[in-house]
């Protein structure tokens with residue numbers, strides 16, 4: 001396929017003491033240059049695992065990956081670690097939730113931000129330090145000339161988060177994966193960071209995968225949305241389509257009170273009743289059936305607990321309800337009670 005990032009029939013399995021964890025099952029999606037894909041779902045839905053697999057950051061000893069991941073024509077699945085290493089921090093970069101996973105306590109902030117720039121861009125020490133100062137300024141660190149020589153422990157939590165974002169952006173990556181990058185930041189800094197990501201995207205045409213629980217951020221950042229449940233994609237479409245007329249009962253539960261009703265998009269996704277499915281023994285049929293209040297409404301002859309609903313290409317949801325039912329039940333969901 002000609003997509004910038006193409007993921008096809010991805011399966012990720014881990015061996016654990018208790019058995020094989022099927023973390024991701026049969027996942028396919030595309031991300032184009034200059035666009036942002038928002039991935040939503042509860043923890044354990046496979047969002048983070050998918051992204052670690054793209055970056056080749058999974059543990060090869062305990063992880064089995066099948067399917068195909070292609071970035072800009074280059075196959076990442078099965079690529080040697082050396083190839084992946086030369087892509088990471090350069091062509092593709094990741095912003096983690098927790099800055100301490102990315103920052104070492106032993107080196108100055110400036111050295112760590114400058115390191116990928118030296119390694120991938122062949123910059124000198126001096127150039128890398130200048131670039132680090134520039135990046136610290138871009139992410140809104142005051143006195144970057146002075147702070148560049150600080151160690152991570154001299155930074156506040158919010159500043160470390162911004163330093164890590166600076167490090168991810170230092171080589172203007174073509175693919176940026178951001179896993180809940182702004183959750184820990186206050187609203188003003190969060191807005192700054194999101195603007196920075198948008199600028200980067202405009203300037204360099206980067207593709208962004210954005211994992212978040214924050215509906216406001218999704219509505220603001222994502223062009224497309226993919227909803228994941230139990231290691232599978234259960235709904236996808238443009239952000240407008242998914243936020244305005246979601247089709248999957250799980251998405252209805254996630255979105256809860258819809259932004260368009262309250263006018264307030266700065267709300268968290270609502271926790272839904274029941275527990276996420278076991279990935280050791282995934283449910284048969286529709287993975288959502290144990291929690292779904294609509295499973296008795298599907299057309300006769302179809303069984304939610306036995307027949308796995310398929311996710312169509314493009315806009316759609318993996319659910320046995322008819323198109324009409326999806327519309328009617330959603331409207332019933334959002335009626336003021």
Ligand code: SF4
Pocket residue numbers: 248249250286287288289290292293294295296298304309318319320321
């Ligand atoms: Fe619910 Fe059945 Fe649709 Fe799954 S396929 S979401 S169980 S109605």
Ligand code: MG
Pocket residue numbers: 043047048179
């Ligand atoms: Mg996660």
